[in-house]
Amino acid sequence: MRACDLERLELIGIDRSRGLPLFGDYRMVMFGMPSLARLQKDLIQSLGMEKAAVILSRFGYDSGLGMATTISELYDFDSSEEWLRAGAVLRTMAGLAVEEIMEVSIDPENKTLKMTGRWRDSFESVNWLSQFQPHETPICHILASLSSGFASAVLGSEVLVREISCRAQGHEYCQFEARPMSDWGISAEDIQRRFDINPLGEELTQLNAALREAREDLRRQNAEISRLRLLTRQIETDEEIIFRSEAMSRVLTLANKVAPTRSSVLIQGESGVGKEVMARFIHRRSTHSHAPFLAINCAALPPGLLESELFGYVKGAFTGADSDKKGLFVEAGEGTLFLDEVAELSPELQAKLLRALQEKEVRPVGGLTVSPIRARIVSASNRDLREMISQGKFREDLYYRLAVFPLFISPLRDRRQDILILARHFLSNFTRDSHGFSPAALRCMEAYHWPGNVRELSNWVEYAVILAGSELILPEHLPLHMSTQPPDPLTILGADQPTLEELEKRYIRIVLQSTGNRRNEAAKKLGISTATLWRRLQQQ
Ligand SMILES: [Zn+2]
Incomplete structure (x- = not known):
């Protein structure tokens, strides 16, 4: 049999019982070019060109060996050359390329072989050019190694078919040359590596191990990040003002404007609306935020004690004054002194405070020398100071000293949009794994009139967390006076405007x-x- 006498249609058979295509006794599988192109691309992109070439070459080499053996079982070729040429017919028939042999000589006894030829429209180069730019080196790995496998079977020893130039490089066709491995002057190891899948396997095992380690690292780092995030959130709790309402947004706009100035600010609003939080907010955004923020509640101390706290005293000024003490005005330095519940100041202290603010200096109790006041004064009251002025209970001149820039924080019931977001905020502070609020509990919260404002809301959430644990917070977890009060739909009707x-x-x-x-x-x-x-x- 000569290669040119091979009848292509006879070569491909059908397994009559199952209808499967056969080449000799071997079942064939047909794939379309686009799916092979996809495989080529995926291999190269996931493994890199070099490793993809190893896999494609091994695939090709085994196919070539198999083809050569099968065809020699089917036909007796006149010579080794005809058998070798049959390979070209088969490669063309299989759709790999239109192969033309230019020159061929083979002597199996002396183990010499030389063959040169062309592949036109090699499937690999066509697929390559449909997906990538022209490549610097030949890329027909399956074709070259398939030819190597075929020729090796014919010669009975290792033959290497090398692609000299490739259509994927921009040439008109691919050119190849086949010689015994030893003729190429390439070290056997190099070739071995090309067809050896094992180094790749080892490398993949190593990569897998590295990947597992990296994943474990990542998991640890994520846990650390979550922990730090929680910490940061706890810090932010007293750093940021939580709100969604227009009313609060307006107040914050004003606060932001006055913060960098040195003007006195008077914050008014019901008990628990967060006046100290606002004072700290102003301090943080002031030009002296690095200096101290000192707060004192004017209602908490008897007048005498309050006076010495504010202005300080000298040793021996009164019984128990066994050393000098700086007052808060001096200790605050260039920072902020926050006077909470300023309406509760006694008339005497109101007069002393006024004098200090007018003269911008303080004299400690029992002392002779004065110290300058450099601190910024922010005061707060839950009472209507103007009404107190009209009743003669608060000095008007002091009011104008303190209220250069007045701010009013609305009660929570007048800014119901803030209830939910505040409640969730407090919840996240108290517990990490709560299931949140049930819709019914939210309705109760939104309908409630919150006489204690934000502070009451915070207390309530803490109460509910104690009762509910990590479960969903239900109306029965509310303090009794809230849950028994049926939510009034008309009250919440227009809450979000x-x-x-x-x-x-x-x-x-x-x-x-x-x-x-x-x-x-x-x-x-x-x-x-x-x-x-x-x-x-x-x-x-
Ligand atoms: Zn090529």
Whole structure:
């Protein structure tokens, strides 16, 4: 048999029982070019060119050996040369390339072989150019190694087919040359490496181990990051003001404006709205935030003690004064002195405070020398100072000294948008693994009038966490006076200041609920016809 007499259609058979295509006794598998292109790309992109070449070459070499053996079982070739040429016919028939042999000589006895030829439209180069830019070196790894395997089987010893130039480099066709391995002058080890999958396997094992280690590292680092995040969050708790309401946003805009100045600020608002938090906020954003922030509650101390706390005293000024003491005005330096509940100052202290602020200096109790006041004064009151002025209980001149820049913080019930976000904030401070608030508990919170404001909310969340643990917080976890107070839907109706249209929708729903979904009755309550109600519901 000569290679040119091979009849292609005879070479491919069908397994009659199963309908599978056969080459000799071997089952064949057909793939389309695009899927092979995909494989080529995935291999190169995930392993890199060099390692992809090893895998493709091994695949090709084994296929070549198999083809050569199978064809020699099917036919007796006239000569080794015809057998070798049959390889070209088979490679063309298999769709790998249109192969042309230019020159061929083989002597199996002396183990010499030389073959040169061309591959036109090699499938690898076509796939390459459809996906990548031209490459610097030849890329037809499967074709070259498949030819190597085939030729090695024919010669009975190792043959290496090298691609000299490749269409993927921009040439018109690929050129190859086949010689016994030893002829190429390449060390056997190099070649071995090219076809040896084991180093790759070892490398993959090593990579896998490294990957496992890196993952473990990452897990540890993530745990550390979570821990640090928690810490930071705890620090932020007294750093940031939590809000969502327009009202609070306006106050903060003002606070931000006054913070960098040295003007006195008076913060007014109900007990528990967070006046000290606001004072600290102003201090942090002041030009002297590095200096101390000192706070004193004017209602907490008897007048005499308060005076010596504020202004200091000298040794022997009174019984028990066994050494000099600097007052808070001096200790605050260039920082901020926060006078909480300033309305509670006695008339005498009001006068002394006024004098100190006017003269910008303080004289310690029992002392003769004065010290300058450099601190910025921020004061706060939960009482209406203007009303106290009109009742003669607070000095008007002191008021104007303190209230150069007045700020008013609304009670929590007037900024209900802040309730949920504050509650969640406190919850995250008290526990790491809570399931949050049930909708019913949220409704109770939003309907409640919060006489104790933010402080009461914080206390309540702590209370609920103690009762609920990590479970979802339900109305029964609320303090009794809150949970027994049924949430009034009308109170929360406009809490988030919806549009008129939205408000109307909500109101209709509330009235419907209150009538047990009886539309006639609801329409009557709403003062519209049942038909109109029906239409409105359709629009919702
Ligand atoms: Zn090529």
